[in-house]
Amino acid sequence: MTPTNVYYRDLRILITFMGVLGFILMSAVIIILIRIDTAKNKSERTAKLQLIAAKESAEQSNRTKGIFLANMSHEIRTPMNAILGISEIKLQDENLPPDAEEAFRQIYDSGNLLLNIINDILDFSKVEAGKLEIVPVKYDIPSLLNDTVQLNRLRYE
DSSP, rough: OHHHHHHHHHHHHHHHHHHHHHHHHHHHHHHHHHHHHHHEEEEHHHHEEEEEEEEHHHHHHHHHHHHHHHHHHHHHHHHHHHHHHHHHHTTTOOOOOOOHHHHHHHHHHHHHHHHHHHHHHHHHHHHHTTTTOOOOOOOOOHHHHHHHHHHHHHOOO
């Protein structure tokens, strides 16, 4: 074998070795990139699943709150109607002393205002549940102003 042949043979071995080494390095880089991408996708999937779970939990909490508000407003409305009914009966009594009549008038007016607040809470829970029906009605502005004055009068006294 001539030195040139040995040189070419060694050069071919070196080139082959470098090719194999390059292939191994490229394969390693590709495997690392695939693993990084897989880990990234896994963390994104985990984040998405956590977000979906949090959203479902919030929606369930909101539904539960709406049910609670609806039930509580109904539970409060029943005794409030009883208070209004009794005070209205007492206001119809002709033998009622003036100070008692004023007290029952305040009970009745305050009860009506409180019943309106309870109805507003119920309407709010209906809005959240998507079950509110809008019924157009005319407002009695003087009565609304009178109710507002009476409510504030009780506070100032």
